[in-house]
Amino acid sequence: MYCQFRPVTRQLLLFCLCLLAPLFLRAEDNNSLQILHEPWNELLHQHVTAEGRLNYEGLLEDEDKLLVYLESVRKVKPDPSSWSPNDTKAFWLNMYNAAAAYLVVQYYPVASINDIRVKTVGGLKSPWEVPVVNVGGQSYSLNQIERRMLGDQFHDPRVHFALMYGAASGAPVQAEAYSGPRLPAQLDEQTRRFINDPTFNQLAPQRAQLSGLFEAYSAEFGSEAQLIEFVNRYARTPILPTAQVEFQSFSWALNDRTGLSSTQALNKR
Template identity: 40%
Template sequence: MSHRLFDELLKRHVTDEGLVNYQGFMTDSVQLTAYIELLSNNAPNDSNWSDDDQMAYWINLYNAATIDLVLKYYPVESIKDIGSSIQVPFVNTPWDIQFIEIAGKQYDLNNIEHNILRKKWAEPRIHFAINCASYSCPELRREAYEGALLQRQLDEQARAFINDDFRNDITEQSAELSKIFDWFSGDFGKLMSLRDFINQYADQKISEETKITYKEYNWKLNDAN
């Protein structure tokens, strides 16, 4: 299926630094809604979708739905303000709001991340592709993910994120890493050690002697305005 509608929006409303022009997305909300409805009506399946096509679908859905959720409550200081702090009934966090309908079934963002993307594929690079609308998240890519391009796109996201000294401060002696590597240590350690994973992409390699700590996560909204 085509992700052209979302690709156009990302090119138009995401800055070179990965910040999001939510006001611009609001102006183009009809196009965003049309894209989400396209996904809703074209759920992937194992029989005629490749793994990469399926993964691209769910990553794009997560990112588009996150933007859509922020727009429903915009302006907010943080995505974490959505949920219990603004009294959405029976909801504790924004990731638990069931507002995404795919083939007649309701999903929340946690369903997509944990029950589909992480559960179905042993692919830690997804953590650099999905964007939680916050400063410490990996930058939102300025193009939609496509099955045919996915492996290159994921590699580029991993390399950009790991070498971004705002999100990871790496020297030979110490590595102050994103909290993402702590929260999802099991994902990064499935196929190799965390150090080996980092060294696949880091310009500055680390050794067994390198002390690893984790940065505080900045949940401020990744708003370009």
């Protein structure tokens, strides 16, 4: 259960949740993780549109709640002895998405997440390389979460439809937090939604115009034949093995509730 914290000060709120989070996670059932992610779950319910865009202006009003959620994991570390692989994967997906959203909120309004430059001791850093969240006493950048904590551990290309890249051409944002017990169904749902949305992919038996996301992460989706096989697992319109495959440009315009028209090819970071 998520309690409403509005009457208390931000400092007291941070202290209480950071103190209680490790206690929650000593429980042996999955309710402890559900409690941990419930603040993020509530924020998504409130600020994700029906089209899967994020209302950053609205989220800005709840910036303290988002910060509290991110601060609550400072003493939390995924435990392979008590967490399932899906619990761990869901945890890092939520961390990435909440941290990316908070980063944008700090600089909002901004036309693209790629326009953000964060001041650090060593100079300006891109939003992908700067540390954005502290988990279990260790700081992580968005790229470290994506590559090390998700890519190297799980090798599941579906995560690219669950990660919130802050881009209009990224997969629609799911209006709920990721949960270990439900994660396989959630990832399948996200992948199916993205692949069959003509905004991102145009599918026909003889020709497939696919999102640049597939091209950017081609090493994970494999050869063209493997890519077609992957798409066909979720596509309502199957692609023939001989189909012509093309990749569309990728818009890095912010995935705000009102879309922008500027486009930019997606490059590997």
